[in-house]
Amino acid sequence: MRSKLFVPGSRPELFAKAFASAADAISFDLEDAVAAERKEGAREAVAAMLGGLPAERRQTVIVRVNALETPHFAADLAAIVRDGLDIVNVPKLESADEVRTVAELLAGLERARGLARPVRVLANIETPRGLRCAAEIAVADPRVAGLQVGFGDLFEPYGISRREHAAVAAIRLAVRLAAAEAAIPSYDGAFTDVADAAGFRAEAEAARRLGYAGKSCIHPSQIALANAIFRPSEAEIARARRILAAAEEKLAAGVGAFLLDGVMIDEPFIARARAVIAQASGGPHA
Amino acid sequence: MRSKLFVPGSRPELFAKAFASAADAISFDLEDAVAAERKEGAREAVAAMLGGLPAERRQTVIVRVNALETPHFAADLAAIVRDGLDIVNVPKLESADEVRTVAELLAGLERARGLARPVRVLANIETPRGLRCAAEIAVADPRVAGLQVGFGDLFEPYGISRREHAAVAAIRLAVRLAAAEAAIPSYDGAFTDVADAAGFRAEAEAARRLGYAGKSCIHPSQIALANAIFRPSEAEIARARRILAAAEEKLAAGVGAFLLDGVMIDEPFIARARAVIAQASGGPHA
Amino acid sequence: MRSKLFVPGSRPELFAKAFASAADAISFDLEDAVAAERKEGAREAVAAMLGGLPAERRQTVIVRVNALETPHFAADLAAIVRDGLDIVNVPKLESADEVRTVAELLAGLERARGLARPVRVLANIETPRGLRCAAEIAVADPRVAGLQVGFGDLFEPYGISRREHAAVAAIRLAVRLAAAEAAIPSYDGAFTDVADAAGFRAEAEAARRLGYAGKSCIHPSQIALANAIFRPSEAEIARARRILAAAEEKLAAGVGAFLLDGVMIDEPFIARARAVIAQASGGPHA
Numbered sequence: 128m129r130s131k132l133f134v135p136g137s138r139p140e141l142f143a144k145a146f147a148s149a150a151d152a153i154s155f156d157l158e159d160a161v162a163a164e165r166k167e168g169a170r171e172a173v174a175a176m177l178g179g180l181p182a183e184r185r186q187t188v189i190v191r192v193n194a195l196e197t198p199h200f201a202a203d204l205a206a207i208v209r210d211g212l213d214i215v216n217v218p219k220l221e222s223a224d225e226v227r228t229v230a231e232l233l234a235g236l237e238r239a240r241g242l243a244r245p246v247r248v249l250a251n252i253e254t255p256r257g258l259r260c261a262a263e264i265a266v267a268d269p270r271v272a273g274l275q276v277g278f279g280d281l282f283e284p285y286g287i288s289r290r291e292h293a294a295v296a297a298i299r300l301a302v303r304l305a306a307a308e309a310a311i312p313s314y315d316g317a318f319t320d321v322a323d324a325a326g327f328r329a330e331a332e333a334a335r336r337l338g339y340a341g342k343s344c345i346h347p348s349q350i351a352l353a354n355a356i357f358r359p360s361e362a363e364i365a366r367a368r369r370i371l372a373a374a375e376e377k378l379a380a381g382v383g384a385f386l387l388d389g390v391m392i393d394e395p396f397i398a399r400a401r402a403v404i405a406q407a408s409g410g411p412h413a
Numbered sequence: 414m415r416s417k418l419f420v421p422g423s424r425p426e427l428f429a430k431a432f433a434s435a436a437d438a439i440s441f442d443l444e445d446a447v448a449a450e451r452k453e454g455a456r457e458a459v460a461a462m463l464g465g466l467p468a469e470r471r472q473t474v475i476v477r478v479n480a481l482e483t484p485h486f487a488a489d490l491a492a493i494v495r496d497g498l499d500i501v502n503v504p505k506l507e508s509a510d511e512v513r514t515v516a517e518l519l520a521g522l523e524r525a526r527g528l529a530r531p532v533r534v535l536a537n538i539e540t541p542r543g544l545r546c547a548a549e550i551a552v553a554d555p556r557v558a559g560l561q562v563g564f565g566d567l568f569e570p571y572g573i574s575r576r577e578h579a580a581v582a583a584i585r586l587a588v589r590l591a592a593a594e595a596a597i598p599s600y601d602g603a604f605t606d607v608a609d610a611a612g613f614r615a616e617a618e619a620a621r622r623l624g625y626a627g628k629s630c631i632h633p634s635q636i637a638l639a640n641a642i643f644r645p646s647e648a649e650i651a652r653a654r655r656i657l658a659a660a661e662e663k664l665a666a667g668v669g670a671f672l673l674d675g676v677m678i679d680e681p682f683i684a685r686a687r688a689v690i691a692q693a694s695g696g697p698h699a
Numbered sequence: 700m701r702s703k704l705f706v707p708g709s710r711p712e713l714f715a716k717a718f719a720s721a722a723d724a725i726s727f728d729l730e731d732a733v734a735a736e737r738k739e740g741a742r743e744a745v746a747a748m749l750g751g752l753p754a755e756r757r758q759t760v761i762v763r764v765n766a767l768e769t770p771h772f773a774a775d776l777a778a779i780v781r782d783g784l785d786i787v788n789v790p791k792l793e794s795a796d797e798v799r800t801v802a803e804l805l806a807g808l809e810r811a812r813g814l815a816r817p818v819r820v821l822a823n824i825e826t827p828r829g830l831r832c833a834a835e836i837a838v839a840d841p842r843v844a845g846l847q848v849g850f851g852d853l854f855e856p857y858g859i860s861r862r863e864h865a866a867v868a869a870i871r872l873a874v875r876l877a878a879a880e881a882a883i884p885s886y887d888g889a890f891t892d893v894a895d896a897a898g899f900r901a902e903a904e905a906a907r908r909l910g911y912a913g914k915s916c917i918h919p920s921q922i923a924l925a926n927a928i929f930r931p932s933e934a935e936i937a938r939a940r941r942i943l944a945a946a947e948e949k950l951a952a953g954v955g956a957f958l959l960d961g962v963m964i965d966e967p968f969i970a971r972a973r974a975v976i977a978q979a980s981g982g983p984h985a
Contacts, residue, residue: 135670159679160670162663255590259548262831283681285593286624286688293582294623296865304827307857319682322675337866338858345677377734384707384732389894391917393731395855396891402858421956445965446956448949541876545834569967571879572910572974579868580909608961631963 128152128187128273129341129357130350131314135160136169136190142176150350151341152187157203158194158218166199170206177211189249191216195225201232208236208246214272216249219280221256223267230268245270249314252302253277255285261305274306275343278316289319296333303337312340321346331356359407367400367407374400414438414473414559415627415643416636417600421446422455422476428462436636437627438473443489444480444504452485456492463497475535477502481511487518494522494532500558502535505566507542509553516554531556535600538588539563541571547591560592561629564602575605582619589623598626607632617642645693653686653693660686700724700759700845701913701929702922703886707732708741708762714748722922723913724759729775730766730790738771742778749783761821763788767797773804780808780818786844788821791852793828795839802840817842821886824874825849827857833877845912846878850888861891868905875909884912893918903928931979939972939979946972 132150134141136157145153155176161169173190180188190207192215193199207215217229226248233246248270252261258281265274276299282289289295299315306313315334318327327349331342341357344350359367370387374397377385384393418436420427422443431439441462447455459476466474476493478501479485493501503515512534519532534556538547544567551560562585568575575581585601592599601620604613613635617628621642628639645653656673660683663671670679704722706713708729717725727748733741745762752760762779764787765771779787789801798820805818820842824833830853837846848871854861861867871887878885887906890899899921903914907928914925931939942959946969949957956965 137667156670158669159681162667162669165667165669255593256548258590259594262827279679279681283685284688285589286685287586287589288622291622293579293865294586297583297586297869300859300866300869303857303859304830307827308831317677319677320675321672321677336860336863338854381709381734381737382732383730383734383737384728386893389892391889391891391893393851395731395851399855399858402856423953442956444955445967446954448953448955451953451955541879542834544876545880565965565967569971570974571875572971573872573875574908574910577908579865580872583869583872603963605963606961607958607963 128312128314130344130353131187131189131341132344132347132350133160133191133317136173137161137165139172139176142172144347146184146186148347148350149354150186150344150347151354152189152214154189154191154216154343156191157199158191166193167202170199170203174206174209177207177209180211182210187213189214189216191218194219195228204232204236208233208242209240210242212246214247214249216251216275218251218277219254219257220250220252220264221254222260223263226250226264226267226271230270233270247272249273249275251275251277252305253280253316255281258298258301261302262308265305265309265311271309271311273312273314273340274302275314276302276316279319295330296337299334299337299339303339307338313338315339315342317343317345318349319345321348324348324352328352328356359403363403364407367403370397370400371404414598414600416630416639417473417475417627418630418633418636419446419477419603422459423447423451425458425462428458430633432470432472434633434636435640436472436630436633437640438475438500440475440477440502440629442477443485444477452479453488456485456489460492460495463493463495466497468496473499475500475502477504480505481515490518490522494519494528495526496528498532500533500535502537502561504537504563505540505543506536506538506550507540508546509549512536512550512553512557516556519556533558535559535561537561537563538591539566539602541567544584544587547588548594551591551595551597557595557597559598559600559626560588561600562588562602565605581616582623585620585623585625589625593624599624601625601628603629603631604635605631607634610634610638614638614642645689649689650693653689656683656686657690700884700886702916702925703759703761703913704916704919704922705732705763705889708745709733709737711744711748714744716919718756718758720919720922721926722758722916722919723926724761724786726761726763726788726915728763729771730763738765739774742771742775746778746781749779749781752783754782759785761786761788763790766791767801776804776808780805780814781812782814784818786819786821788823788847790823790849791826791829792822792824792836793826794832795835798822798836798839798843802842805842819844821845821847823847823849824877825852825888827853830870830873833874834880837877837881837883843881843883845884845886846874847886847915848874848888851891867902868909871906871909871911875911879910885910887911887914889915889917890921891917893920896920896924900924900928931975935975936979939975942969942972943976 128151130150131152131154132145133154133156134145136155155173157169192203250264250271252274303313318330335356342353373387414437416436417438417440418431419440419442420431422441441459443455478489536550536557538560589599604616627643630636659673700723702722703724703726704717705726705728706717708727727745729741764775822836822843824846875885890902913929916922945959
């Protein structure tokens with residue numbers, strides 16, 4: 128999911144356009160984009176959309192529900208756990224216990240409704256406590272398919288500036304390492320200044336250098352940028368091929384560490400080269 | 414407490430001048446500024462000062478005691494817990510248990526002396542273990558009114574350079590997020606080069622961008638800088654007002670996320686705008 | 700151990716040259732530099748080398764074994780725990796329990812073989828979980844003589860770029876602070892581009908500013924750089940002497956905090972000055 132396009136659940140007139148976009152995933156929002164008195168209508172609109180999806184489709188379908196402690200959460204889940212839903216995106220998760228609560232609710236609904244395959248969870252890391260417990264959230268349940276960092280909720284209530292690049296970078300790294308403990312991907316948060324393409328690009332490239340798999344898009348203009356940035360470049364692919372060719376030869380000769388263009392290569396670098404080639408061949412973006 | 418002026422407890426001739434300053438808080442030091450053989454005299458001088466304070470005063474009165482594990486701690490507390498003391502500043506706290514020990518001692522002294530209101534605790538985060546456990550310290554007891562980062566004790570014994578800006582920034586962020594878990598403010602550490610006003614300003618502005626509420630001052634010349642930096646600027650106030658006006662209109666129309674000047678605004682940004690206006694109106698600096 | 704030279708255990712023809720180098724420590728590698736089918740031969744070559752060491756030698760002798768969960772670990776330990784071995788370097792440690800397992804195995808082998816002094820452990824922090832648990836690893840057992848950060852294993856499998864300086868710096872700081880909890884030194888990881896002396900120097904200097912004691916060397920050309928960078932400079936020594944002279948005078952006068960060249964000096968700065976002088980006089984590099 129290099130690009131994940133947000134669409135307010137309360138605006139069904141935008142749904143078809145979202146599916147026509149080049150986004151790898153569409154995230155229908157029932158949370159912050161929808162005011163309280165529209166929650167019910169948005170829930171129904173999203174449920175109807177899920178019911179009408181073709182069995183075969185290119186895009187991953189995500190719904191962002193309201194947080195676990197809100198009065199909306201149970202109704203959100205009851206409405207959207209059905210065929211068509213790939214991933215439920217849960218905001219403000221703060222502990223492994225909360226993840227397990229969500230997982231049990233999902234399992235119950237899946238059983239009751241005879242769903243063909245389990246719904247996965249995209250866990251939002253967007254509170255100070257959630258950030259501190261991000262690794263335990265990531266490993267809490269096999270349904271957790273990724274960590275999504277959210278800077279708005281993490282920064283704004285505490286007066287932390289979104290333009291403080293060092294803080295953004297530190298939090299990105301912490302979330303990436305937490306996801307790495309569970310061997311799941313991490314996804315970068317939204318960039319709110321939709322007119323600033325250079326700003327979006329800079330953030331996406333920084334996230335890419337930390338091993339992020341993709342980035343939230345809150346405007347269709349951000350999709351192409353995300354798709355281009357979150358894939359291996361030609362230079363990375365060529366370098367990975369050279370490493371794998373050299374490694375094959377060296378390992379056959381009993382050598383585990385060797386120089387390539389003056390740079391020492393050993394096991395972790397070889398593993399990385401394999402991952403680059405796998406991703407370039409259409410494998411999972413992790 | 415945008416500015417918190419340190420005064421050695423062993424120098425009572427400076428006390429009146431400190432109260433005449435523009436500092437939001439005065440912190441009388443019984444710890445590092447006072448050599449061992451002067452501890453007792455300093456304690457008595459500070460206790461006498463507390464006893465002579467008027468009931469109504471502008472400034473918050475803090476005493477920094479010696480650390481919990483020192484032989485001075487109990488005597489410090491016994492001397493200073495009395496009317497007049499607002500906050501006890503405890504150095505080198507490292508666990509929730511230590512905070513609870515301090516809280517119980519305070520409660521016992523308050524009861525014995527019939528104090529009108531509880532003494533609050535400003536918890537110093539200034540050791541590697543304290544930093545790792547900063548969130549648990551922040552949430553350990555409702556008396557904890559703030560976290561105070563200390564770079565001298567955290568850096569010097571381990572040979573970490575105070576001029577390594579990335580390290581300073583990383584620790585500031587960690588302490589800010591720990592304080593955020595308890596919804597309490599955080600305060601930036603002292604800047605030791607008293608002749609370098611630009612250096613103080615740069616540090617204070619960096620702390621402000623991470624949501625810090627104030628900074629320690631070890632020289633009166635630093636007070637005005639801190640007071641000016643740790644309050645919302647006119648531009649911030651104007652922007653917050655525009656966000657709140659737009660939000661009122663949009664939320665009434667059922668819209669939770671909207672663009673303002675090309676930037677997406679939703680719940681956390683609206684909450685922040687409210688906080689800026691509250692602080693500008695003289696509310697708590699959190 | 701300002702400089703720690705890596706030598707593949709499978710290349711005994713390089714051992715004498717390594718001992719002839721100016722490196723403070725030699726680290727014989729049984730792990731990533733040695734392909735699987737050469738593990739046994741490397742183990743025997745390193746054991747033979749240890750058996751032939753003179754009782755008096757200048758350099759610290761380290762062996763990097765394979766990780767605890769590999770089939771090689773037990774055989775590695777059985778072969779190398781003997782007189783001559785100073786430190787066993789254990790890769791990918793992730794918990795205090797693992798450290799204690801290693802410590803018990805070492806104690807058993809030492810007893811069985813009647814070794815004169817205990818083998819110490821250099822603990823590699825080079826996985827996301829190991830990084831999160833670095834402090835508990837550092838304090839788990841008194842045998843742990845240092846933390847060694849490893850960027851290859853920590854970054855490559857997760858697609859994190861080694862050239863992302865902010866990420867490198869954040870991890871260095873985290874490992875330094877974890878080591879500080881146990882009052883043990885930390886050592887910077889290898890720099891793989893052996894032709895780039897300026898790059899090595901920049902990394903070593905950055906590590907030094909965070910209080911690191913030394914850096915891995917994967918090529919003899921890196922040794923002199925490490926030895927020069929990881930020792931107090933003349934300017935640092937001169938400044939430390941001035942601080943100690945002033946402190947002696949001030950403390951005698953009952954003053955705990957004072958200005959020197961306009962900079963406030965108190966207890967942690969005085970402690971640091973003592974440490975600089977101790978290290979310059981040939982004391983432990985911590």
